[in-house]
Amino acid sequence: MVGQLIQSGLLEITYPDGTTRTYGDGTGAPAALAIRTRGALRQLCLQPELALGEGYMDQTIDIGGNAELEAVLRVLIRNRDPKRFPAYLRLVERMRFMLRGIVQRNNADSSRANVAHHYDISDDLYRLMLDEDMQYSCAYFGGPDVTLAEAQAAKKRHIAEKLLIEPGMRVLDIGCGWGGMALTLARDYGARVTGVTLSQNQLATARARAAQAGLSDRIDFRLMDYRDLSESFDRIVSVGMLEHVGVPHYGDYFSKVADLLDSDGVALVHTIGRVAPPITQSRWITKYIFPGGYVPSLSELLDPLERSGLWQADIEVWRLHYARTLRCWRNNFDANLDTVRGWYDDRFIRMWRYYLTVCIMAFEDQEQCVYHLQLAHKRDTVPLTRDYLYAPRCQLKPDHGGAVAVSRSAMTRR
Template sequence: MKGGDMWEPVFDTMIRRLIQTGHLQITYPDGRTQSYGDGSGPPVLLILHDPKILRALCLTPELALGEGYMNRQITIKNDALGDLLRLVLRNRRPDAFPFWIRILDRARFAFRNLVQRNTAHSAKSNVAHHYDISDDLYRLFLDDDMQYSCAYFADDGMSLNDAQSAKKSHIAQKLLLSPGQQVLDIGCGWGGMALTLARDYGVKVTGVTLSENQLETARTRVTQAGLSDRVTIRLMDYRDLTGPFDRIVSVGMLEHVGVPHYRDYFDKISALLAPDGVALIHTIGRCGPPIAHSPWIHKYIFPGGYVPSMSELVPALERSGLWTCDIEVWRLHYAKTLRHWRNRFDAQIDQVRALYDDRFVRMWRYYLTVCIMAFEEQQQAVFQFQLSHQRDAVPLTRDYLYSGHIPRLHHAAQ
């Protein structure tokens, strides 16, 4: 019996238990097509080209599906990857998988502290894996300001450029900026937020990144904008910073901190923030209990990364001594952002192929699509934490965010 053949009955049983609603068709390597589900909705046709992929799908289905797609061991009719992932996620239940898969999931969750131990050395290496591949790739699908984080769609029909501008404006409002203030941008990316705050609000910004590519691009942009007197970009770990800063902003960086370091992170925010300062932390988060990180995302996209649940962040926040002045949850904004990115990526696919091989292109498309599904079909959202040392360092209502007027604050007696 061939290796693939011996795993076929196991795979067939697993998929039959998993897909209860919808219509999935699978063409096996021998050419036979089998249907799964209750037949409702349009069929999604999954084609398995290599018998070896059956064993991998039975042992580590999440990792194997991504790798199979990357390596063309798996294809989907009309390349309907999103339809396949949506069908699987809507049917996903822990009891649908064999016991060994559930054991592996529990083991990954139990040992996440070891996997996510981001020392200064490993943190820089992990950042380089994703951000130091080529700025040319990111320029093909990001907005004009190269914002690589969730946009804010205040109006459903907004363009990506406008929605990213709205995100920066919303964050600036929450920071309650005044000209001349010292602002720290932790994980400053290609410098877009730092440039916007310095240019439009008259503050002085120190941005830090661990990416060599981002450092070079951000510094070039600062010089070209004529803002060298107001924006400084450094290649350094946030843990090595000294303060104080009047304002701290961190967008899309907490996802790279890791569970073992949340206490260190918020303690450092507390230590760096001036007594009357305000911090705004923007991060992807889970609106549900913690789960193990995706093994495919960890291996190919964000090594050392993790999407935290609120319950994992709050204990570290409570112990930091900071006031949590406001928590805002953005639902579906990142799904919209990712759809813009994937559409722009697909529109520039020839240019992407000129930079990378077919496996990389399929890997990146799988990454963008699986992230869309995480925000549309799972408990994934974006959290914004507004923090301060003083309970009245920010207005007592959110009215100021929408009136365009920042009220004068009357601090309580200390």
Template sequence: MWDTLLDRFLTGMMVEDRLSLTYPDGTTRDYGPDTGASAHLEISDEATLRALVLNPDLGLGEGYMDEKITPRNCTLDDALTLIIRNRFKGTIPPWMLMANRARFHMRRFIQNNTPNTSRKNVAHHYDISDDLYRLFLDQDMQYSCAYFRDDEMTLEQAQVAKKAHIAGKLCLEPGMHVLDIGCGWGGMALTLAQDYGCRVTGITLSENQLATARQRADAAGLSDQIDFRLQDYRHTKGTFDRIVSVGMLEHVGVPNFDTYFGRVAELLDPDGVALIHTIGRSAPPIAHSSWINKYIFPGGYVPSLSELAPAMERSGLWQTDIEVWRLHYAKTIRHWRDRFDAHLDEITATYDERFVRMFRYYLTVCILAFEHQMQGVYHLQLAHKRAAVPLTRDYLYDASAPMASGRQPKRVSA
């Protein structure tokens, strides 16, 4: 039964490329024209067939993690590229369309991220171990999209360029008080304090990140300029000259967009500027990945601009600039995966094979999402006043501005 249903699914889906599938009984069937790219997957048991029919996204990820789905004479990249490239172009069976619609409408319940739920969701991913992240991130531990001003940039240079670009959009002056919502391991806050002379309040829900950020501030002699807190953005008090939030909006969830942008408006000084850096879809909303939600970012969601715009509008803030980064995140994660693979001996000494396969699948599927789906990074620059920032983007490309060239700043101990 399950092989028949999967056969129907793949026959309709594969319209551009050739996917060969070896079933548990040893038979191999080919799907799609023999004119595009090709890949071959082998499935070892009936339970995986059932999982692929009921929820292909979850079934494929778990099948790879458990070594029930194995690429043959091709790479994981090859196989996932074919699947991603064809999934929205072919015909999807009615039962899968109904399941997708149900998951889409359930997102308001799945993403009802209360302060307590948000703490648990953050701990699931970010409190694994700082040592793991140090193995594949840049020296500053920037766990967000870098900015590749040219293809020759190293990951370190591109992350410096990212921070500089964001700092430029904040129109900083020494002594300004900046709120960093979702401050991670403190790299952005340290840069704004050290290179721009700002006071920074950084908030995070990760205990690991908080401890590391505080240690880094102490080591750099910046504890008097930076206050790192274990705090939810909904509980933050005060008024700030500038607000920055990098890679945190993806954890807010659809039900909380109004609350999030409302809090940005409340916390931002009347003359202030905010810069929100977030993954987003340049297409209508879809259901979030079941596999990503279960194993990587519970409660997370990649929003479409059409979902963010109403909340921004209701906040009363001006959208002074919206910039879209294309392919920068794919390049960033390819650097991460290369470094992850280069440290496999160290990683496997601590984590079991299933975890390693899970994490590598996560990095790979994210690369391909940015390369083959309508997914990029949005820079949302917001202000109470339309004249809070210059009227053109020329100010962002002043070569005399601090770090504009992407040079490495003074290194802060991790």
């Protein structure tokens, strides 16, 4: 099976009986792994993608450190041609793809459980891995020497500029995380923000941060499903949440955004996506990291988006920014391993390193990107060019509540 799959590159495999074989055409950087047990070998034949991750976690498959793991994953990804899969694997993948509409039905209870699986493990783990603002989404790197903190601040600024926020505007943050975006919009732009999350940990941290910043009167963090909201908002922002919605609910999601958005409003959806046709979600990622999660292709979003009645004011594509973000996170994780070992066992550490590394590879070697969907009810709510995003910042002035916000009164929007 490996000989049929690996056509390019160089992959060396040591089998449980000690035999070592080499696959590929010998080009590129060499990659090597060792399969320690016959059980791991059997699982690799039956469900290779899941078995590779589990074998790495359980050490029944030995790959080595980050560089070695990247090399193996890169060879496998670059040779991933479903046409060369054995017939039974093609059938399984086809069935999984056809059933995704059933598997991904995320009601309120399942959505809450899925969120808790990933986000409620420990705020401390995320604090040591992320930037100080705890931004757990793609950063925006403006140059080679930009730090993670600077790139995350640039991401928030870029989003805020796209939202065209004026002081006092009512802003909804769907999937507000630990509150960093809401804090920025309230503190720096004078907005009044409602943030919703399904994570108990994130809610507690976000509320504590708002209180510490003296912004509790301008930010309302709630533990609730966005589908239960009924107010109207001038602006809506959603960063890294659409990946948890699921294919059957894209229509519900965009229709709800349209219903909640004021007639003159602007929405900005920041999401991981694919620039290629849809495929099945990674079984390993679904089982261990993001149950209920799915990375949509743009084609899957356009039909429900069109039916929502919203204008697609702008669609921006970020390439490789997330790979660089993930590398920063993995560096921070590795730099704090002594601390992490006090909280988790070695299997968890290998799981988390595999998660970060396989995601890096997805953005560097697969058709994965980040989309910015800027939406509005009216075609002329947003400026007709992107010049406003890069023009010199207008003079800052305090709004009636004392917060410092950006004034755009001198800007021409049409």
